Amino acid sequence: MSELGLEPIMLADLIEEIDEDMVPIVFESFLEDTAENLEAIEKAISDAKGDQLRKQAHKLKGCLISVRAQNASLLAKKLESYGDSSEFAAAGSLIAELRAEYDKVIEFIKSYLAKQA
Numbered sequence: 001m002s003e004l005g006l007e008p009i010m011l012a013d014l015i016e017e018i019d020e021d022m023v024p025i026v027f028e029s030f031l032e033d034t035a036e037n038l039e040a041i042e043k044a045i046s047d048a049k050g051d052q053l054r055k056q057a058h059k060l061k062g063c064l065i066s067v068r069a070q071n072a073s074l075l076a077k078k079l080e081s082y083g084d085s086s087e088f089a090a091a092g093s094l095i096a097e098l099r100a101e102y103d104k105v106i107e108f109i110k111s112y113l114a115k116q117a
Helices: 011-017 020-034 037-046 050-066 070-085 088-116
Strands: none
Touching: 011 020, 020 037, 020 050, 020 088, 037 050, 037 088, 050 070, 050 088, 070 088
16 A cells, blocks of 8 residues: 555546446556656756646646546645746655656556456
């Protein structure tokens, strides 16, 4: 379990929202849509580009919400606000935590997809 005591993905919540047969499609889409997102966020932080940080964090947050990755989406939301306020030091401190949580989400998704194959 993750730091907040939740699974990386709230699968039961996702299945309540969509047909269970759609879960693999949603997960595959998530993997495609977020593949380069963290790198773009890290570049925005290192380049001190608040608008890009906000946009990339917002995009990632939306993708994380769509798969019910609550912990990771909360971290992305914080990064989005750091982009709005150009708090690059705080964002730099948070990115490692987001990456770790994102990795848990990816591991969960890949495990789920492997079981479905």
